[in-house]
Amino acid sequence: MGELIVLTKKEYDLLLFFITNQRRVLSKEMIAEHLWGDQSDLVDNFDFIYVHINNLRKKLTTSGAKYIETVYGSGYRFVATN
Secondary structure (H helix, E strand, C coil), X not given: CCCCCCCCHXXXXXXXXXXXXXXXXXXXXXXXXXXXXXXXXXXXXXXXXXXXXXXXXXXXXHCCCCCEEEECCCEEEECCCC
């Protein structure tokens, strides 16, 4: 119970964004805009979003949580189940 998970600032912001939009499908574009604001318009692709999500998933899964789902062709969704 109560295991500490160390997150980077971006991972924390991403987790908070997922939690506040629970069960809603978030596209890579929406995530990039939330995390990087106006600077997200300057990127050619959103592969870096996948990297942040993958890192966050690894950290959450290590502590036994599998909350982030991939919605193929659409984005990602946070689903907290008991």
